Amino acid sequence: MKKIAVLGSTGSIGTQTLNVIRENPEKYEVSALSCRSSAPLLAEQIEEFHPACAATGDQETARKLAERFPETRFVWGPQGLAEIAAEAEYDILLNALVGMSGLVPTYNAVSAGRTVALANKETLVAGGELICRTxxxxxxxxxxxxxxxxAIFQCLKGYEKSQVEKILLTASGGPFRGKTTEELRSVTLAEALDHPRWKMGSKITIDSATLMNKGFEVIEAKWLFDLKPEQIEVVVHPESIVHSMVQYCDGAVMAQLGVPDMAIPISFALEYPHRLRNAQQRLDLKKTGSLTFEEPDVRTFRCLQFAYDALRAGKTYCTALNAANEVAVGAFLGGKIAFCDITDCLDEVMQRHRPSEDADLEELMRVDAQTRKTAESILEV
Ligand SMILES: NC(=O)c1ccc[n+]([C@@H]2O[C@H](COP(=O)([O-])OP(=O)(O)OC[C@H]3O[C@@H](n4cnc5c(N)ncnc54)[C@H](OP(=O)(O)O)[C@@H]3O)[C@@H](O)[C@H]2O)c1
Incomplete structure (x- = not known):
């Protein structure tokens, strides 16, 4: 029986992880859960899974839930998440937090030599060098x-890393694929939240519309698979059937295909190195029709280019890019700025950034806080 601690259990990845666990009660038990503000859903999850500990966004909510669930130990705030990652009993920490809030929990788990199933890509965008060093x-x-x-992890299995020529990260292109910069100026929040293939949390959905999400995935891939930026190529694939590919030194390309369903990668992480049998929908290529691939339009969707630039510049450029993006996406979701202001803000922040070298956790947090202030002043929010 594997003990799973699910941070961000009330979100899109968190709830899908609990679906996988629910379907396999003989294999997994939940040892920790967390929310920021979705306390009613967290309470339902605690009632069902009986975790030993749980984290809430604030102390008052933790106090109320502790009265209702005396068997569960409650912690709260960023310190509570940090504590669970460092000290709770678990075999796998599934980090499904969104944004910078995921960095310290991943860092604590990695520092303690534990196993992390990582959905929170911002961990590696903001602190990839520190996490890999640790x-x-x-x-x-x-x-x-x-x-x-x-997909890449699966395509790499059984082969030597030295034989990898490059990886091909596929991108759906998001809801605005094919639009011009001029057309993007008038898109609405509702249109940006209407992703053609995946149902996800609001922040990643907006990141998918700007292609910042794909840029973050380029950075994430660099750290996960120890690649050079020029070994990571993005290919737009609107059908989202090929989840990514690895090209080897003899020209052979390995691809992983499947229906767009996060249950597959979640299960693979929980059950690694084995596969988990499931009853999900199967891919039927006869019904899928054509699979198409095209070059990403980095002139219109400049966020993807920013990610490559930040990765090549190194130091704390990626940390700053992540921080500014969180502020800008938050402002867009709050109806305070237009869609194109996100990209313009990131451009300005990257130009103004004064990077630090060999940043430790404290320095990354300082850069994050400082950059948020810069982005807020640029956007006047
Ligand atoms: N969704 C997908 O299909 C998908 C696919 C690939 C990768 N990812 C990555 O997985 C991560 C999670 O994405 P998601 O779509 O599941 O996000 P989401 O639906 O917004 O869920 C985020 C979770 O984190 C909690 N949370 C948010 N801000 C927090 C904070 N400051 N402190 C503590 N907890 C906080 C939320 O609690 P509340 O519910 O209380 O707000 C929720 O439980 C992201 O890094 C995303 O890029 C997602």
Whole structure:
């Protein structure tokens, strides 16, 4: 029986992880759960899964839930998440938090040499160098949950890394594929939230519309698979059937295909190195029709280019890009700015950024806080 701690259990990945666990009660038990503000859903989850500990966004909610569930130990805030990651009993920490809130829990788990199933890509965008340096020291394992990285992880199995020529990260293109910069100026929040293939949390859905999500995945892939930026190519594939590919030194390309369903990569991370039998829908290529591939339009969707630029510039450029993006996406979701302001803000922040070298966790947090202030002043929010 594997003990799973699910951080961000009330979100899109969190609830899908609990679906997998629910379907396999003989294999998994839940040892920790967390929410920020969705306390009613967290309460339902605690009632069903009886975790030993749970984290809430604030102390008052933790106090109320502790009265209702005396068997569960409650913690709260960023410190509570950090504590669960460092000290709770678990075999796998599934980090499904969104944004920078995921960095410290991943860092604590990796510092303690534990196993992390990582959905929170912002961990590796903001702190990839630090996490990998720490992982090398402790021998901790990071298993990818993002579907593209899970696909690459699967395509790499059984081969030597030195024989990899490049990886091909597929991208759906998001809801605005084919639009011009001029057309993007008038898109609405509702249109940006209407992703053609995946149903996800609001932040990643907006990141998919700007292609920042794909840019973040390029950075995530660099750290997960120890690649150079020029070994990571993005290919737009609107059908989202091929989840990503690896090209080897003899020209052979290995691809992982499947229906767009996060249950597959989540199961693969939980059950690694084995596969979990499930009754999900199967891919039927006869009904799928044509699979198409095209070049991403980085002139219109500049966020993808920003990610490559930040990755090549190194130091704390990716940390700053992540922080500015969180502020800008938050402002767009709050109806305070237009869609194109997100990209313009990131451009300005990247130009103004004064990077630090060899940043430790404290320095990354300082850069994050400082960059948020810069982005807020640019956007006047
Ligand atoms: N959704 C997908 O299909 C998908 C696919 C690949 C990768 N990912 C990645 O997985 C991560 C999670 O995405 P998601 O779509 O599941 O997000 P989501 O639906 O917004 O869920 C985020 C979870 O984190 C909690 N949370 C948010 N901000 C927090 C904070 N500051 N402190 C503590 N907890 C906080 C939320 O709690 P409340 O519910 O209380 O707000 C919720 O449980 C992201 O990094 C995303 O890029 C997602």
């Amino acid at each position: 992982q090398k020291k402790t021998g901790a394992r990071i298993l990818p949950v993002d579907s593209e990285h899970s």
